[in-house]
Amino acid sequence: MPSPSQLWGAEQEVFAEQLLHRRGYHIIHRNWRCSGAEVDRIAWQDELLVFIEIRSRHGGTNSMPLETVGRAKRRKLIRAATIYLTRFLPQQMPMVRFDVVGIVWSGQGALEPCVSVVENAFDGLGQVS
Numbered sequence: 168m169p170s171p172s173q174l175w176g177a178e179q180e181v182f183a184e185q186l187l188h189r190r191g192y193h194i195i196h197r198n199w200r201c202s203g204a205e206v207d208r209i210a211w212q213d214e215l216l217v218f219i220e221i222r223s224r225h226g227g228t229n230s231m232p233l234e235t236v237g238r239a240k241r242r243k244l245i246r247a248a249t250i251y252l253t254r255f256l257p258q259q260m261p262m263v264r265f266d267v268v269g270i271v272w273s274g275q276g277a278l279e280p281c282v283s284v285v286e287n288a289f290d291g292l293g294q295v296s
Contacts, residue, residue, distance in 0.1 A: 179223035180207055183268040186282060192217065204247035216261040218248045220288075223270035223280075232269035233285060241265075241289050248291075265289050 169177070184194055187210060196209040208219040220240070222232030244265060252260065267288040272280045289295050 176223065179270050180221050182280075183219075183221045183223075183270060183282075184208060186284070187219065187268070190284065192219075199247070199251065201247055201250045204243035206244060206247050206251070209251065212264075214262060215264050216252075217264045217266050218244055218251075219266045219268060220244060221268045221270070223272070225272055232271060233267055233283065233288070236267050236288070245291055263291065265291075 180197075184197075187194065187208065190212075192208075192210040192212045194208055194210045196206070199206045199209055206218050207221040210217045210219060220236055222235050224232050224235075248263060248265070252263070255261065264287050267285045269283045269285070270280045271282075
């Protein structure tokens, strides 16, 4: 049985996915896993293949969601993306982007969170854009 934090996290991912859909993302995988890494969402946005990390926080925490995607997490996402991309032939290799969705709920009873979508949050070398 999932823990309360896992259930809350799953709800946040659904919330983020609805926002991404409205922005023209076409989700093709949810929680894609390989080699000890997980990508929250993989989507097409026009001709770009986008690997998406979703982070959420309650209002009382000290760190913002986007600050929690550190070097180790970026490396895992890049490793997963590299493995995922092996399904494409070299001449069919799509352009790739790494996006991060941050969701912050201001407090209990908040009706709407503050949401940010950072497109191209870091590059294939893990360098923050």
